[in-house]
Amino acid sequence: MHVNDQRPEKCVFCAIVAGEAEASVAYADDRVVAFMDLGAVTPGHVLIVPRLHAIGLEDLDEETSTHVWRIGHRVGRALRRSGLRCEGVNVFLADGEAAFQEIFHFHLHVFPRFRGDSFRIDADWATRARHLLDEEASAVRQGLSLTSVSPSHPPTW
Known part of the structure; x- marks a missing residue:
């Protein structure tokens, strides 16, 4: 830290x-x-x-x-x-x-x-497949379990 x-x-x-x-x-x-x-x-x-x-x-x-x-x-x-x-x-x-x-x-x-300002965020905004999103959600839940903000009860997803 x-x-x-x-x-x-x-x-x-x-x-x-x-x-x-x-x-x-x-x-x-x-x-x-x-x-x-x-x-x-x-x-x-x-x-x-x-x-x-x-x-x-x-x-x-x-x-x-x-x-x-x-x-x-x-x-x-x-x-x-x-x-x-x-x-x-x-x-x-x-x-x-x-x-x-x-x-x-x-x-x-x-x-x-405001319209016409110079700030831009440019990325590949492609839609991701559901199975990939589910895998990523699982990885985030695993990461949360390693922090103090993990749910006290198992998730019901």
Whole structure:
């Protein structure tokens, strides 16, 4: 686990949380800081960052993660009421290098969307066969059984 109260020397998000680096803060409380993304996808792009240093989703406790997502929900609602151009909202988590995480301090992106903006997610959206989906669901259930969120009773699927 990579969660700790000792921040890494070069973590820019830890420096922002500590008030040692510039940031345009939209919200802060005792567990998170929400600030404007310097490399914004669209105007109004907010990052919600836990004060506690954690590299990724696997490294963050559920209570803190839940709070990050709760604040992300509130920021998304606020963007719609903000007067900024906002026809939709994306809430985005990049967890790990393969998922395009660039700063290895857990953070949630919340940004407004509008027709003609430049953000794209491109993939092969092919429909998967049911037997493959069933196999994948089984693998996820197995993974859940190895976490603290596994059901206390066997599933009835």
